[in-house]
Amino acid sequence: MNHSLYIHIPFCRHRCHYCDFNTYTGQIGSIPAYVEALISELRIVSLAKPDIPIHTIYFGGGTPSLIPVSIYEEIISAIKAGFMLGSDCEISLEANPGTLKKEYLHRLVGLGFNRLSIGVQSLDPFDLVRLDRIHSIWDVLESIHHARLAGFDNINLDLIFGLPWQDLETWKKTLLRAIDLSPEHFSIYSLIIEPGTPLFNWYQRGLIKQQDQDLEADMYELTIDTLKGSGYEHYEISNWAKYDQNWDFRCRHNLQYWLGYPYLGIGAGAHGFSDGFRTVNTLTIHDYIKRMSQDDFLQMPFPGTPAQISMDAIDIKTQMSDFMMVGLRLVKEGVSEARFRKLFGRSMTEIFSQEITTLTRQGLIEWSEAEERKLHLTKRGVFLANRVFMAFV
Ligand code: SF4
Numbered sequence: 499m500n501h502s503l504y505i506h507i508p509f510c511r512h513r514c515h516y517c518d519f520n521t522y523t524g525q526i527g528s529i530p531a532y533v534e535a536l537i538s539e540l541r542i543v544s545l546a547k548p549d550i551p552i553h554t555i556y557f558g559g560g561t562p563s564l565i566p567v568s569i570y571e572e573i574i575s576a577i578k579a580g581f582m583l584g585s586d587c588e589i590s591l592e593a594n595p596g597t598l599k600k601e602y603l604h605r606l607v608g609l610g611f612n613r614l615s616i617g618v619q620s621l622d623p624f625d626l627v628r629l630d631r632i633h634s635i636w637d638v639l640e641s642i643h644h645a646r647l648a649g650f651d652n653i654n655l656d657l658i659f660g661l662p663w664q665d666l667e668t669w670k671k672t673l674l675r676a677i678d679l680s681p682e683h684f685s686i687y688s689l690i691i692e693p694g695t696p697l698f699n700w701y702q703r704g705l706i707k708q709q710d711q712d713l714e715a716d717m718y719e720l721t722i723d724t725l726k727g728s729g730y731e732h733y734e735i736s737n738w739a740k741y742d743q744n745w746d747f748r749c750r751h752n753l754q755y756w757l758g759y760p761y762l763g764i765g766a767g768a769h770g771f772s773d774g775f776r777t778v779n780t781l782t783i784h785d786y787i788k789r790m791s792q793d794d795f796l797q798m799p800f801p802g803t804p805a806q807i808s809m810d811a812i813d814i815k816t817q818m819s820d821f822m823m824v825g826l827r828l829v830k831e832g833v834s835e836a837r838f839r840k841l842f843g844r845s846m847t848e849i850f851s852q853e854i855t856t857l858t859r860q861g862l863i864e865w866s867e868a869e870e871r872k873l874h875l876t877k878r879g880v881f882l883a884n885r886v887f888m889a890f891v
Contacts, residue, residue: 500584501772502554502754503577505536506765507562508783511597515630516658518692520767520781521560528783532766533569535790537576539764539803544580546800550762552581554588554751563593567605574609588613588750590654596633598641603648613749614645615654615685621675622668625661630696635675642679652747653681659721660688660714662697662706669717670724677728682747684730684738686721688714715881722880735827735883756828758821758841762801772801776812779805818842818849822890827883832866832874846873853889862886 509529510521544550555577557570577583590613591606598616618638620626626634645653655676659669676684691697691708700706722732730738731748734756739747754761763770763777766786770777780786789804802809812820821841825833838846847854854873857863862879863886866872879886 499760500551500553500754501581502556502751502759502761503552503581504751504761504763504765504768504770505555505557505573506763506768506779507557507559507565507592508532508766509559509564510561511564512630512632514632515628515696516689516692518695519560522783525783526564528787529565529569531787531791532783533565533572535787535805536573536765538790539805540573540576540580542798542803543762543764543801546798546802548580549582551584552577552587553584554590554754556590556592556751558592560592561594561597562591563597563602567602567609570606570609570611590615590749590751592617593641594631594633595637595641598644600644600647603644603650607649612650613652613654614650615656615683616641616645616681618655618676619658620661621672625664625668625672628661628663629658639679642681652683654683654685654749655679655681657684657686658689659686659717660709662689662691662701662709664709664717666713666716666720670720673721673724677724682740683749684725685736685749686738687736688718718881731830733828733830735829735880753828756824758817758824764805766805770801771812774812774817775801776808776810777801777803777806778808779803780807814842818844819890822846822850822853823887826863826873826875826886826890829875829880832863832872835871835873850890857886857889 506520508521509526510523513521513523587610589611591611592615594617616638619629619631621635621638623635642653657672657676689709691701697706701708725738726732729740731741732738733741733748734752737749737752741748760772761770762772763779766779766783767781768779780789786805792804798804821838822833833846835846854863861876862882863873864876866874875883875886
């Protein structure tokens with residue numbers, strides 16, 4: 499079965515004020531040893547199960563665009579040596595504006611990268627300063643310009659709304675400016691003030707407040723309506739793409755997760771799911787390198803690697819719950835009854851009879867019968883999606 503490959507690059511120049519991701523600053527010097535460890539991990543998985551077909555690769559972070567192209571050449575060669583890379587493989591790189599130079603982008607395209615996900619977050623100078631981003635609006639414009647010249651025709655912009663100091667008007671300005679840049683895809687999330695971040699510290703000291711929930715819902719609704727009016731299909735709770743009969747710029751890598759297909763997680767803190775096992779890698783760069791530099795591990799059962807702190811067999815009931823929770827994120831497509839039966843040999847309506855009846859009565863989910871019978875969120879359900887997902891836990 500086609501797999502996806504997620505590769506984590508946990509290096510950043512500087513930590514943004516809202517960030518609690520698994521990333522580290524001041525460790526650029528560890529990049530060569532880290533890459534060596536990544537290549538070992540790729541080799542171990544591919545030896546345990548040779549020639550797995552790979553149809554998407556996603557380099558996430560962190561700031562993957564901090565890594566020199568020569569290193570990506572090594573990683574892609576290692577992937578080609580151990581896996582069967584599809585000729586139309588989607589290869590994405592997460593990048594920060596301010597780290598993308600013309601020559602760098604040209605070489606990435608030459609190497610087969612065909613999707614760029616740019617962490618813009620806001621197009622308001624005040625927001626960028628408060629979030630402590632390393633880039634300016636000018637850097638965003640320049641990055642997109644260079645990416646287009648290099649040949650990237652599939653660009654995602656990441657944005658955040660619901661900033662504590664933001665009102666509807668300032669969010670609308672960011673969104674409209676972003677639409678003017680004509681990306682093929684948007685990932686847009688509301689801010690969560692995470693413990694341990696400077697924003698959380700400001701919040702505890704009373705310097706900022708949580709965003710008002712009604713205003714946040716208004717911002718989300720404005721986002722949905724504005725992007726629809728600009729030709730973007732709202733295909734997942736937080737994702738929009740140019741998508742019609744002529745083109746499909748939905749993120750194929752993330753669709754793999756949402757549709758419950760297998761993926762391998764390589765690198766510090768990466769998660770995977772394959773052959774009924776869920777894997778979680780050790781978080782820190784130091785421990786990752788240490789674990790991967792042991793030399794007595796070459797034979798490990800797939801999808802095990804020494805980097806993992808857990809590799810758990812997922813029971814069928816949990817797999818069915820995950821399938822519902824993750825699949826319902828696909829707001830238009832929803833979950834297919836036929837596919838559920840094919841995967842699990844049981845009927846979705848039989849297993850989740852009570853949950854489906856309750857949520858349907860509450861107006862949060864409904865059946866569509868267009869081509870095949872599928873369960874999906876209603877418009878009200880999109881706004882109360884967490885309540886729906888929790889019902890399947
Ligand atoms: S660039 Fe991204 S990963 Fe790095 S610190 Fe900022 S938000 Fe976190």
